[in-house]
Amino acid sequence: MRVDFEMRFTGGGRAQGMQFGGRPAVPTDLAERAVRAARAADTAIVFAGVTQDSSLESQDRSTLALPAAQSDLIERVCAANPRTVVVVNAAFALDMPWADRAAAVLLTWFPGQEYRPALADVLTGALEPGGRLPVTLAREDSDHAVTSTAPSDEDRLSYTEGVLVGYRHFDALRKTPRFCFGHGLRYADIRWRAAYLHADPTGRHLAVVGVTLGCGEERGGKEVVQVYAAPLTETGAAEHGRPEQHLAGFAAVHVAPGQERRIDIPLDVRDFSVWDTRTGGWRPRAGRWEIRLARSSRDVFHRFRVYVDRAGKLGAGPTG
Known part of the structure; x- marks a missing residue:
């Protein structure tokens, strides 16, 4: 079959890419087939996500939801088999209203x-998932700090959220995300045992904070230790346009079966400073601080109270 077509560009437009081809007719009962297969299986795996041509720098998204047909498929398969794993292949945060009904996401x-063999190893347990969320996944689209990128009538786009984006925005508004920044699961049984904070003996850093990790005998695994710094103020940092906490450091480590590891994370003056627009430099924010040793932004293992003086040193001021 011969197909002739003509394409023209007018004005300043340009083509970033073009695909042309044919495909057979798609059966109308694919979802029903998937539900029947899931109901008969011990475990169901649903692959969802977006295509490369729908995730472009030049194309803003109007929603964080998956295509309606995919969301419907996930809902139906989860209802048919409670042991459903949803694998999401996408490069950005998504709305996941079905997450609580899936056995795993x-x-x-x-x-x-190398996606195929790597994914098979993770799903079968040969390898750890290992990753931690670099974004916050909200329960509702409206929970995000920015819900529209449309400019004003004067073609201006104001970034009024300031530094309160991501997990900082959710902290400021006391909103509970679906999955918080830094969240991630693993197969290994890794226990957090003892936390500590002390001066850096080398003098290169302000302090060192850390934890001792212990791993079960069955298998080793990866853990990501995170440290957050939170200024303790009377009225709350967010009311002054500053985050209530910020990530000050982290360390990703592998713990072998039956092994115990001590993880050190250095802290510097910069971690307790704010940008001074008058001087064009970082200025220590004197006062009481809380150092949070955590598994994620919402899962804190231990808290230390310290006092930072105007010189950017851990002083002898009030820490309570």
Whole structure:
């Protein structure tokens, strides 16, 4: 069959890419087939996500939801089999109203050409998932700090959210996300045992904070230790346009079966400073601080109270 077509560009437009081809007719009962297969299986796996041509720098998204047909498929398969794993292949945060009904959710981003064997190893337990969320997944689209990128009538787009974006925005508004920044699960049984904070003996850093990790005998695994710094003020940092806490450091470590590891994370003056627009530099924010040793932004293992003086040193001021 011969097909002739003509394409023209007018004005300043340009083509970033074009695909042309044919495909057979898609059966209308694919969802029903999937539900029947899931109902008969011990475990169901649903692959969802977006295509490369629908995730472009030049194309803003109007919603964080998956295509309606995919969301409907996930809902129906989860209802048919409670042991359903949803694998999401997307490069950005998504709305997941079905997450609580799935046995597990694996966010794989855009992993590259070794995706197939790597995914098989993670799903079968041969390898750890290992990752932690670099974004916050909200329960509702409206919970995000920015819900529209449309400019004003004067073609201006104001970034009024300031520094309160991501997990900082959710902290400021006391909103509970679906999955918080830094969240992630693993197969290994890794226990957090003892937290500590002390001066850096080398003098290169302000202090060192850390934890001792212990791993069960069955298998080793990866853990990500995170440290957040939170200024303790009378009225709350968010009311002054500053985050209530910020990530000050982290360390990703592998703990072997039956092994115990001590993890040190250095803290510097910069971690307790704010940008001074008058001087064009970082200025220590004197006062009481809380150092949070955590598994994620919402899962804190231990808290330390310290006092930072105007010189950017851990002083002898009030820490209670």
